[in-house]
Amino acid sequence: MVSLPRRIIKETQRLLQEPVPGISAVPDDSNARYFHVIVTGPDDSPFEGGLFKLELFLPEDYPMSAPKVRFVTKIYHPNIDRLGRICLDILKDKWSPALQIRTVLLSIQALLSAPNPDDPLANDVAELWKVDEAEAIRNAKEWTRRYAMDN
Amino acid sequence: MGICHCKNKGRNSRRRELDGASHNAAEDRRDTALEQDWWKSVSPKDVEMLILDSLKAIRSLVENDQEPPQELFKLHNIADQDDGWIQIVDSMVRVVPVEDPLGPAVITLLLDDCPLPNKNAVLRLSSKFNLSSKNRVSRGMDNRKPRNICIALGVLAEKLSGPSSVAILTSATLDFLIGNLEDEIDPVVTLFSLIALEKFAQTSENKVTIKRRLAEAGDPLLRLEARPPSSDLIESQVKFCATWALDNLFLVEGRKFSYETVDVLNINAMLNTKDVSEYLKISPDGLEARCDAYSFESVRCTFPATEGVWFYEVLLLTPGVMQIGWALKHSKFLNHEGYGIGDDEYSVAYDGCRELVWFAARSQEVGGGRWKAGDIVGTLLDIPAKVLHFYLNGVQVFSSDLLFTVSANKYFAGASFMSFQQCRFNFGSDPFRFPPDTEFKSFNDYASLSPQERIVLPRHLEMEALRNMSIREDSCAICFDSQAETTLIPCGHSGFCQTCTAQLFECPMCRAKIDRFTVDPT
Numbered sequence: 001m002v003s004l005p006r007r008i009i010k011e012t013q014r015l016l017q018e019p020v021p022g023i024s025a026v027p028d029d030s031n032a033r034y035f036h037v038i039v040t041g042p043d044d045s046p047f048e049g050g051l052f053k054l055e056l057f058l059p060e061d062y063p064m065s066a067p068k069v070r071f072v073t074k075i076y077h078p079n080i081d082r083l084g085r086i087c088l089d090i091l092k093d094k095w096s097p098a099l100q101i102r103t104v105l106l107s108i109q110a111l112l113s114a115p116n117p118d119d120p121l122a123n124d125v126a127e128l129w130k131v132d133e134a135e136a137i138r139n140a141k142e143w144t145r146r147y148a149m150d151n
Numbered sequence: 152m153g154i155c156h157c158k159n160k161g162r163n164s165r166r167r168e169l170d171g172a173s174h175n176a177a178e179d180r181r182d183t184a185l186e187q188d189w190w191k192s193v194s195p196k197d198v199e200m201l202i203l204d205s206l207k208a209i210r211s212l213v214e215n216d217q218e219p220p221q222e223l224f225k226l227h228n229i230a231d232q233d234d235g236w237i238q239i240v241d242s243m244v245r246v247v248p249v250e251d252p253l254g255p256a257v258i259t260l261l262l263d264d265c266p267l268p269n270k271n272a273v274l275r276l277s278s279k280f281n282l283s284s285k286n287r288v289s290r291g292m293d294n295r296k297p298r299n300i301c302i303a304l305g306v307l308a309e310k311l312s313g314p315s316s317v318a319i320l321t322s323a324t325l326d327f328l329i330g331n332l333e334d335e336i337d338p339v340v341t342l343f344s345l346i347a348l349e350k351f352a353q354t355s356e357n358k359v360t361i362k363r364r365l366a367e368a369g370d371p372l373l374r375l376e377a378r379p380p381s382s383d384l385i386e387s388q389v390k391f392c393a394t395w396a397l398d399n400l401f402l403v404e405g406r407k408f409s410y411e412t413v414d415v416l417n418i419n420a421m422l423n424t425k426d427v428s429e430y431l432k433i434s435p436d437g438l439e440a441r442c443d444a445y446s447f448e449s450v451r452c453t454f455p456a457t458e459g460v461w462f463y464e465v466l467l468l469t470p471g472v473m474q475i476g477w478a479l480k481h482s483k484f485l486n487h488e489g490y491g492i493g494d495d496e497y498s499v500a501y502d503g504c505r506e507l508v509w510f511a512a513r514s515q516e517v518g519g520g521r522w523k524a525g526d527i528v529g530t531l532l533d534i535p536a537k538v539l540h541f542y543l544n545g546v547q548v549f550s551s552d553l554l555f556t557v558s559a560n561k562y563f564a565g566a567s568f569m570s571f572q573q574c575r576f577n578f579g580s581d582p583f584r585f586p587p588d589t590e591f592k593s594f595n596d597y598a599s600l601s602p603q604e605r606i607v608l609p610r611h612l613e614m615e616a617l618r619n620m621s622i623r624e625d626s627c628a629i630c631f632d633s634q635a636e637t638t639l640i641p642c643g644h645s646g647f648c649q650t651c652t653a654q655l656f657e658c659p660m661c662r663a664k665i666d667r668f669t670v671d672p673t
Contacts, residue, residue: 010626
C-alpha cells in the first residue's frame with residue numbers, strides 16, 4: 001500500500017473510539033482513504049427519520065486539501081444536486097487543514113437542518129424552496145421517506 | 152489510461168463524482184430538454200441496440216477530456232425511472248458477449264453511471280433473474296447470462312453496500328453464487344460468482360452470512376484453491392481469486408495464510424506491496440497481479456534499473472485493458488481518476504487491447520494486432536542507447552526514446568489494470584519465452600530482497616498493524632508525523648510542525664494571515 005499518513009491513522013482511530021452521535025464513518029476494509037458514511041436526518045428537519053449514505057474520500061494531499069464527499073442516497077435539498085454533490089464552502093475555498101472528517105460531517109448534518117436556497121446547487125429545488133417553501137418541504141419529506149428509510 | 156468508468160472526469164465514476172460540486176448548466180439543460188416519459192416509447196430492442204452501440208463506442212474512447220458517447224446519456228436517462236433501470240440491466244445481461252474483452256467494463260460502467268436504484272427496484276430485478284441453485288451452468292453450456300448476472304450483482308453489491316446489499320443477498324442469490332463454486336460449473340461463471348461474493352462481503356453483515364454458508368457447503372473455496380495447476384487461463388484466475396479470498400476475506404480456521412507456505416527463495420524482484428494503489432491484488436509470490444475493482448490500479452516492481460540493458464516478460468491471463476511498461480519513481484498512480492503507467496511524462500506503457508502505446512497520457516497507435524489471453528508481452532529497456540522496445544510474442548511492436556526525454560536514474564517495471572484484468576510477471580526467475588536477440592540483464596539476477604520484503608501480507612493484517620500504531624499526543628495537529636513546535640505570528644496559534652507551517656498562508660484555526668512564525672524552545 002502507498003504509505004498512509006499518520007494524520008489519517010489518527011483521525012480513523014478517533015472516529016472509531018469516539019463516534020459522533022448521529023453519524024457513522026467507517027473506513028473501507030481495503031482502502032484506508034475511503035470512508036462509508038451514514039448521517040441521520042436531523043430532528044425537526046424534513047429529513048428526520050432518514051438514514052443518508054455518503055462516501056468520503058481523502059485525496060492524496062489531505063489535509064492540505066479538503067476531503068471529497070458525496071451523498072449516495074438521493075436527497076431533495078437545494079445545496080445538493082442529483083449526483084449527490086454538495087455545495088458547502090468548507091469543502092471548497094473555506095477548507096482549513098485544522099478541519100477534520102468529523103467536523104466536515106457535522107457541517108453536512110447542519111446543512112440538512114438549515115438549507116440555503118440562496119446558494120443553490122440544485123436550481124429547480126432551490127427555486128421551489130424560495131417560492132413555495134411548504135411544497136419544497138413536502139417534497140423533501142417524501143424523498144426522505146422514499147429513498148432514505150428502510151433502504 | 153483507464154477507460155470510462157475511471158476516466159471521463161466528472162461524469163460517471165462513483166469516486167470521480169466526488170470531484171467537487173460544480174453548477175453544471177449543460178446537464179440541467181439536458182434534463183429539461185427531455186420529456187418526462189420519453190423512455191416509455193423505447194422498446195426493449197432499442198435498449199439492447201443502445202447497449203451494443205455503447206460497447207462499440209467505448210472502444211474508441213481514449214482521451215480523458217472526451218465526452219462520453221451519446222448512447223450512455225440516453226441509457227442514463229432511461230434508467231432514471233425504476234422500470235427503465237430494470238429493463239437496462241435485464242437487457243445488458245442478455246446481450247453483452249462473453250468474448251468481448253470490454254464487456255465487463257461496459258456492464259460496470261453502465262451500472263455505475265446510472266442513478267442509484269432504490270431497494271425495491273433492485274429486489275424486482277433480482278426476482279426477474281430468478282436465481283437459485285437450480286439454474287446451474289455446467290461446463291460447455293451457454294455462460295453469457297449467468298456470467299453477466301454475476302458481474303451486475305457484484306456492481307450492485309458494491310454500489311449499495313449496507314442494508315440494501317444485505318437485502319439483495321437473498322437466500323436464492325446465495326444458493327446461486329455458492330452453488331457456482333462447484334467443480335462441474337463453467338469456470339467463467341465460477342470466477343465471476345466468486346468476485347460477486349467478494350463484493351457482497353464488503354458489507355460486514357453479508358460477510359458473516361457468506362462465511363457461514365461457505366462452511367455449510369463444505370468450504371468450496373478450499374477445493375478451488377486445491378485444484379491442480381492448469382494451463383487453462385480461466386482456471387488459473389479461479390485459483391488466484393480463491394486463494395486471495397481465503398487470505399483476505401473468508402478466512403478458514405486451520406488454513407495457513409498463503410504467504411506462510413509459498414516458496415519465494417529464488418525470487419529476488421517482486422511487485423512492490425509498498426508501491427501499489429489500494430485495490431490491486433498481488434499473489435503471495437509477488438509476481439502476479441489482478442484488479443477486480445472499478446478503478447485503474449497500478450503497481451511498480453521492487454527493483455529499479457539504473458544502467459545497462461534490461462528485459463522482462465508478462466503473461467496475459469486476460470485480454471482486456473492493461474498498460475504494461477516502465478515508470479520512474481515520480482510517476483503517480485491516480486487510480487480513481489484513471490491515470491496509471493503511461494499517463495504522465497514519467498512513464499510509458501503498451502496496451503495491446505486498444506493497440507496503443509501511452510506516454511504522458513497521450514496515446515499512439517501501434518501494430519501487432521490486438522492481444523489475446525495467453526500472449527506474452529516483452530519489453531527491453533536500453534539505458535545507454537536511450538531506447539525502449541515492446542514485443543508481442545517475440546515480435547517487436549514499438550520502439551522509441553520516450554521516457555528518456557527527462558533525466559532520471561531509476562527505471563521501474565510497472566503496469567496498470569482495468570477491472571477484471573490479470574497478468575503474471577517474469578522478472579527472470581523463470582526462463583524467458585521470447586528473449587530478444589541481444590545482450591540484456593534480468594532483475595532477478597541483480598536484485599535482492601530481505602526475508603521481510605518477500606512477504607506479501609494480506610491487506611487486513613497490514614491495516615490492523617496500522618490501526619494499532621500509537622501516535623504521540625504532542626504531534627503536529629496537521630500531519631501527526633512530527634512534533635508540534637511553531638507559533639504563528641501575529642495570531643499566536645500553535646500546535647504545528649515546521650514542515651506544515653511552511654506550507655500555510657493563513658492560520659488553520661482563525662484564518663489570520665501568517666506574517667512569520669517562531670520555533671518553540673524544546
